[in-house]
Amino acid sequence: MSAPHAQVNTAPPTxxxxxxxxxxxxxxxxxxxxxxxxxxxxxxxxxxRNVAEREQRxxxxxxxxxxxxxxxxxxxxxxxxxxxxxxFYLGDARLVQLxxxxxxxxxxxVPAEIARSTANADKDAWVEAFAEPGExxxxxxxxxxxxxxxxxxxxxxxxxxxxxxxxxxxxxxxAVDPDYRLRGIEIIxxxxxxxxxxQIEEPYFKNQFAGRDHEAIADIEVTKDPxxxxxxxxxxxxxxxxxxxxxRAHAADLEAHPDIHAITGATISSVAVADGVKRALxxxxxxxxxxxxxx
Amino acid sequence: MTTAATRTSPPVGTLLMxxxxxxxxxxxxxxSLCPAVAVTTTVKNGIMxxxxxxxxxxxxxxxxxxxxxxxxxKIRIPIFTIIIAIWVxxxxxVLAAFFPDLYSEVGLYVKLIVAFAIIISRMELFAMKHPVMxxxxxxxxxxxxxxxxxxxxxxxxxxLGSGSVFGIEIIDASPLLLAILPxxxxxxxxxxxxxxxxxxxxxxxAVKDDYKGCHG
Numbered sequence: 001m002s003a004p005h006a007q008v009n010t011a012p013p014t015x016x017x018x019x020x021x022x023x024x025x026x027x028x029x030x031x032x033x034x035x036x037x038x039x040x041x042x043x044x045x046x047x048x049r050n051v052a053e054r055e056q057r058x059x060x061x062x063x064x065x066x067x068x069x070x071x072x073x074x075x076x077x078x079x080x081x082x083x084x085x086x087x088f089y090l091g092d093a094r095l096v097q098l099x100x101x102x103x104x105x106x107x108x109x110v111p112a113e114i115a116r117s118t119a120n121a122d123k124d125a126w127v128e129a130f131a132e133p134g135e136x137x138x139x140x141x142x143x144x145x146x147x148x149x150x151x152x153x154x155x156x157x158x159x160x161x162x163x164x165x166x167x168x169x170x171x172x173x174x175a176v177d178p179d180y181r182l183r184g185i186e187i188i189x190x191x192x193x194x195x196x197x198x199q200i201e202e203p204y205f206k207n208q209f210a211g212r213d214h215e216a217i218a219d220i221e222v223t224k225d226p227x228x229x230x231x232x233x234x235x236x237x238x239x240x241x242x243x244x245x246x247x248r249a250h251a252a253d254l255e256a257h258p259d260i261h262a263i264t265g266a267t268i269s270s271v272a273v274a275d276g277v278k279r280a281l282x283x284x285x286x287x288x289x290x291x292x293x294x295x
Numbered sequence: 296m297t298t299a300a301t302r303t304s305p306p307v308g309t310l311l312m313x314x315x316x317x318x319x320x321x322x323x324x325x326x327s328l329c330p331a332v333a334v335t336t337t338v339k340n341g342i343m344x345x346x347x348x349x350x351x352x353x354x355x356x357x358x359x360x361x362x363x364x365x366x367x368x369k370i371r372i373p374i375f376t377i378i379i380a381i382w383v384x385x386x387x388x389v390l391a392a393f394f395p396d397l398y399s400e401v402g403l404y405v406k407l408i409v410a411f412a413i414i415i416s417r418m419e420l421f422a423m424k425h426p427v428m429x430x431x432x433x434x435x436x437x438x439x440x441x442x443x444x445x446x447x448x449x450x451x452x453x454x455l456g457s458g459s460v461f462g463i464e465i466i467d468a469s470p471l472l473l474a475i476l477p478x479x480x481x482x483x484x485x486x487x488x489x490x491x492x493x494x495x496x497x498x499x500x501a502v503k504d505d506y507k508g509c510h511g
Contacts, residue, residue, distance in 0.1 A: 017369070024367045032377050039385050043392035050395040194344065194403045195336040265476065 051189075055173075058186050059146050059158045062175035064242055069150040071158075074295065075123060076145075076287075079131050080138045090127050091147075091295040097131075102290035145284065147295075154178040159284045163276025165190055166197050166268050174280055180214040183243055185277060197269035203239040204232045205270065208260045209277055211247050217281050220260050222271045227261040304429035314436025320413040321444035322488050327413045331445065332480030334404070338461050341449025345442030347386075347404040352414050352441070354382045356434030359422035366423070375418045376409075383408050413441060444487075451483050 013021070059071055072092040079086045085100040092115045097105040114126045124141050133139040146158040159174045170190040175183040185206050192198045199205055204227065209217070234253050238246045247254070262270035305313075320326050327348075335341040358378050359366075366374050387405050390398040408414070417437050422430040450460055456475030458466035473479040 013369075020367060021370055024370050025373060028370075028374055028377055032381050035381060036384050039388050043388040046392035047388070050391070054395070191403060191406055193333055194407070195334045195340045198403055 055188065058173060058188070059148075062158055062173060062184055062186055063146075063148045063156045064183070065148050065150060065155055069148055069155055072147045072149065074145050074147060075120075075127075075141060076143050077124075077127055077131070078138075078140050078142050079133050081134065082136065086131070088127055088131060089291050089295060090123060094295055095127060095130060096291055096294040098290060104294060107294055156183065157284070157288075159280050160188075161276050161280030163272045163279070165192050165272045166266070167191050167193075170200070170269075170272060170276065172273070172276060172280075174277060174284075176214075176281065176284070180281065180285055182209055182212050182214070182217055182277070182281065184210040185273075187273075192266065192269045196263070197266040199263040199266060200269050200273050204235045205261075205263055206273075207235040207238045208257070209274075210238060211243060211251075211254050214281055214285060216258065217278055220258065220274055220278065222262050222267070222274050223259040224262050224267060225259075226264075228257075231257055231261075304425045307429075307432045310429065310432040311436040311439065314433070314438070314440035315443060316440075316491070318437075319440045319444055319491070320437055321441060321448070321484060322491050324413070324416070325488075326416060327411050327441070328481075328484065330407050330411070331441075331448065332477055332484065334407070335445055335449040335452055335480060335483075336456065336475045337453045338446060338449040340404075341445035342442070343401050344404045344407065345438075345445035347401055347408055348411060348414070348441050348445075349435075349438030350386065351379060351382050351405075351408050351411075352417065352438035353431060353434040355379050355414050356417055356422040356430045356437075357427055358382070359418040360425060360427045360430030363423050371419070371423065372415070375415050378418070379411070379414055380409050413437065444484075447487055448480070448483050451487070452479060455479075455483075 063069070063071070065071070075090045077088040077090070079088065086105065087098045087100070089096040089098075090110065093110060095108045095110055097107070099105055108130060111126075114123055117123060120141075128139050131139055143162075144160050148155040148157065156178060157176050159176065160171070161174060162169050162171050164170075168191050170192070171188045173186045173188060175185070177183060187201045187206065190198070190200065192200060209220075212220070231253060234250050238250075260270065260274050314320070316323075318324055321328065321331055330344065334344045355375070355378055359375060362374075362378075383405060387402065390402065390405065417434060421433045425433070452474045454460055454465065455471040456473070456479065458464060458468050458470060471479070474483060
């Protein structure tokens with residue numbers, strides 16, 4: 001074999017060299033993917049468990065519910081039967097089937113073993129079997145939300161949303177009251193740049209959304225004006241208090257700051273989150289109008 | 296096999312000093328400035344990135360040295376990239392699965408590393424030509440040099456830009472907001488480079504032409 005620092009060679013590679021390069025790279029990539037695939041299979045169950053645990057904890061914190069409350073997961077599916085679209089909502093008690101205009105097509109009781117199952121794959125498979133998509137049809141899970149109940153009455157919702165950040169998806173939770181006032185947001189997964197976009201996790205940014213009703217959220221705009229110091233301190237104080245206590249002291253401040261102040265140097269990430277929150281809440285309201293009475 | 300590999304390797308002390316001062320990746324070689332500038336707005340960010348780079352640098356240098364006899368020279372650069380990508384992905388997955396608390400702190404920094412010029416350059420310039428132990432110490436020194444550079448830059452920028460260090464308020468104001476903006480990162484690194492050169496001049500050493508700047 002020649003030295004690693006081959007002499008400057010301007011001659012075109014011979015077919016043998018070309019084959020060596022092509023085969024060499026293929027083998028290296030193949031080995032790398034086998035190795036990474038193995039590590040993935042080894043680590044994925046533990047990672048999924050960590051993520052699920054964290055989500056459960058956040059849902060509890062976001063809704064601020066007492067111990068006797070229950071939280072039901074509602075999963076949403078789309079089925080395209082040729083040009084026709086149908087929507088399925090799988091709650092703890094009932095499966096609701098709607099057409100694209102929101103008209104009720106059918107409901108079904110959910111068997112207890114499916115409702116209690118912690119494996120999402122089991123739930124998805126049961127809905128798919130119920131929907132009976134044909135060969136050419138598409139069936140897809142598209143998102144979920146969580147409904148908190150206390151003494152039989154709705155006590156709030158946690159909506160899972162996604163938005164396109166600077167590099168890839170930002171996944172977040174929105175907590176809303178039964179009257180669609182936003183209680184708070186929590187960033188679940190993101191890959192924004194450290195020191196810049198990753199500030200979306202900081203109280204001074206994410207708490208700017210808290211306490212606003214759905215009309216205010218629909219109207220929010222992102223401003224590049226610097227965040228006033230007093231308002232920042234108030235937003236950071238919310239991290240230590242519950243929302244209702246905080247609102248009693250800061251309702252006027254909230255009125256006085258209708259815009260979301262972008263993070264310095266991370267306007268794209270800030271706008272992405274603001275748009276994502278707007279979209280997730282508006283869509284959720286529309287969907288609940290159609291489906292709430294049936295679930 | 297090669298003439299290069301039979302060359303004797305420098306002692307450990309030289310390798311460490313080289314990474315920290317003589318060939319400091321940031322202040323001397325001016326490599327990986329883009330992520331370095333983006334991240335060093337606070338000391339904490341700087342440390343996180345520095346530690347992540349340190350670990351990947353050592354692992355990658357050792358891997359390149361171990362595999363140097365079977366790597367086809369013509370495709371060594373893509374292979375280096377793949378080696379780094381493997382270590383970064385493995386670290387990312389293992390931390391996410393078994394150290395979730397640590398991962399929530401350093402996960403983002405680990406993902407940044409794949410395209411770090413400094414790591415590839417040490418594999419190419421050193422690890423490919425030397426046995427495993429010197430390659431380990433070279434990676435160790437360079438990784439440490441990068442970590443120190445991140446801490447210095449982060450501390451100076453956080454102090455000037457936010458008036459604090461490690462998030463603890465020292466001055467009740469932001470003396471120079473520019474310092475935490477990207478342009479301020481370059482100014483800060485430039486100033487520390489100048490300090491390095493100044494120390495060299497004081498020690499009576501000639502400043503290498505390469506370190507006088509403006510080489511792109």
